[in-house]
Amino acid sequence: MATSRKQERSIPLAYAERYREFAPALPGADLPWLKNLRQEAIARFSALGLPSPRVEAWKYTNLSTLAKQPFVPVDDADIAVSPADVAALLPPEDGPSYRMVFVNGRLRPELSAVGELPPNVRICGLAQALTDEPAQLEPHLGRVAALNGHALVALNTAFMEDGCLIQVPRDEALEAPIHLIFLGRPGATPPAYHPRIVVIAELGSRVTLIESHVGAGQGVYWSNPVTEIRAEPGAVVGHYKFQDEGPGAYHIARTDVALAAGSRYESFVMAVGAGLSRNEIRVALGGEGADCRLFGGYMMRGRQHVDNTTRIDHLVPGCTSRETYKGVLDNRSRGVFQGQIVVHKGAQKSDGRQLSRTLLLSREAEIDTKPELEIYADDVTCSHGAAVGELDDDQLFYLRTRGIDEAAARGLLIEGFMGELADEIGFARVRDRMLATVSAWLSERREEAA
């Protein structure tokens, strides 16, 4: 009885069973601490399996189609990609950045441009760091994104082949953003890759991270990135992500953030790509006065599936959190929003607010929302709101009376709805790119209709 029920809760993944084959080729294979970590991770994954919808946190996102794909780890980096190929997939950058380009999860130095760094700032590839200075990574890797409970973090830890280490020293304010570009390139066999990004923002430092996930091609691939961020007291971290993977892609991302006293984390995630995507963020507010802001937008069409899952833990008194997610769902697409705020015992004066709003544009679209409050302290102010609906008839009528045709009027209203998010974004370049993404999505929709 017990075993059959356990199987219902997990989906076997053939790919993971071949771990032994691939392990020797993974970076840092000769480091005992990393070997132990990876072995613990694969053991954890084998015990958990891929979560099935019977696992509460995965109730609305079913990975069974992913499990059926014959994924293979990326074994070689010799896929030819030119700078022009990368440029074609991204809007032009309107300012300087420290730029790193990854193809199927592997860093491509020839496409990257990190350039001159201020003293003691470290921005380097993970595989390279494991070769050159593993002692730098050892105290950080797998600490914020710990193995407990989450199968896909465990899988990432076992298989991670590359990624990025970012370390900003005390009181250093890094002006230009760090731009990480992940290019997915489906091949004859569908590739799976597991990038790991490790960010340490030391006391009073400032850093801005932009992730762009893009896909070159229609085929199937699986990106399973894990980002772990530690913000020391007073540090400010901006983290912006644009997910525009190819239509055949699975994008299952997880970000873990640990915030110390007086530190601040601002996250914005814009999702328009991938066949099936999930972006999960967990923030631990672990020092008084820590502040976290999570914002997100999604625009889906066809049969796309997008899942935004967040959990904010107020562990100590006096922290604030704000969260707003907005989305538009067309055709037969499906959106999921699960947002949990947990106020732990003793975390008095916690202030947490959350909002989720969704527009359904077609008869077949579906949204599943689960905002959740779990509160164990009495002196708190916490709230959540959720709204689901279609475009407002009165607003449409108003625009029509001004001589705007229906399609254009709808476009304007959608743009206005999503545009509200821009006000929340503290970084101007990201704001502009977000608005451009919305416009591009709408014009593609118009073209499709025409």
Place this chain on the structure above:
Amino acid sequence: MTGTPDSMRAIESAVAEKYKYGFVTDIAAESAPPGLSEAIVRFISAKKDEPEWLLDWRLKAYRLWTTVQEREPTWAKVQYPKIDYQDACYYSAPISDADRPKSLDEIDPQLLATYEKLGIPLKEQEVLAGVAVDAVFDSVSVATTFKGKLAEMGVIFCPISEAVREHPELVRRYLGSVVPYADNFFATLNSAVFTDGSFVYIPEGVRCPMELSTYFRINAANTGQFERTLIIAEAGSYVSYLEGCTAPMRDENQLHAAVVELVAFDDAEIKYSTVQNWYPGDENGKGGIYNFVTKRGACRGRNAKISWTQVETGSAITWKYPSCILQGDNSVGEFYSVAITNNRQQADTGTKMIHIGKNTKSRIISKGIAVGRSDSTYRGLVRILPGADNARNYTQCDSLLIGEQCGAHTVPYIESRNRSARIEHEATTSKIAEDQLFYCRQRGIGEEDAVALIVNGFCREVLQELPMEFAVEAQKLVGISLEGSVG
């Protein structure tokens, strides 16, 4: 440390509040031996003189239950030691069952005295309140009043076992039609062993002339109660049904797994109100009732309306989700709830609104108040199916925390598959505002009264949905769970 010393004292004494209705009436009960088996199911059915089809239905449920024993739900945010279902008694009846009383005069005086202590003076109610009372004492109904008057209008209001005998075609048609025996673990158990409960049938076009009410009691030691209530409102009819409960103090945990089914046809309305004040256990969480209830209503016709109102202050554990299936076009579902938990009580309660028909509307107002070391959870589902054009839902869940050791949680699920549906959900969690307390104190209102006043205000939207008789009791109950606060 937060809050003024005064308010902390208020909280501490609220936590120390003893259950006021704890006593045991000693009447010889004719009980089945403890344990659950096919033989017990047959025993219950035979005791009730039931037809073959009902026994078969019970046995189907029992057989299913034996195969799903490992599936006792674990998803709710409640913790309790594993229940030994073989340790409980599944049938007990007052000895006077063999010779049923025809009127109140024939009723065991000790039993009447018990009701007196509970504040349910049957005679007074009969004369003054105009309420027909179908009092369930343990598992058998012992008195039903106002039957004559109801019968004139064609309203059937009787114990379900009587309905099985007198109106088998109605019971057979509707029993299990809203909550099938395979619905969930506790509903399956109930289907196998239910002993009593109420049956209400309102004929077409009839507006039931009085509030129908039932007081449930759990008495003989080691018995759990498994009521089954079935209410059918034919087209154009209206009924308001009240259910209220208190239970004597005792130490063993008692299982209560009731099932309530409501069916409303075209233009019919059912209003179902509950005040639940069963023994919650002592301040250390010892004893208390386990209240695992399945309540569901089906709006089968156009413009049908089902409204659930509940005030939950008792039970050690509450697991209860009164729901509405909005099948008929333009049908309406409502859920108004106040849940107060104190000491070590745990409540996981909420509702499900399933929108199937066009223009269906639902409204959810939930107020949770957690005190002491208790946990209160709202868990709800709003599901809009593709055909539910122009469906509307409004949900508001507010939680109030009193004390540093309690927890309040909100777990709403919102699933929409129709773009023309509009769903709004709001939830807040906070503590009693210092400025409100200060304002009251400044006007010479005692700390304890001020807390009760503010909490009553917090619950107002729900309490005002209750019928008069209950509104008074409910307001008193809210006060009771918070009173004795100023030393």
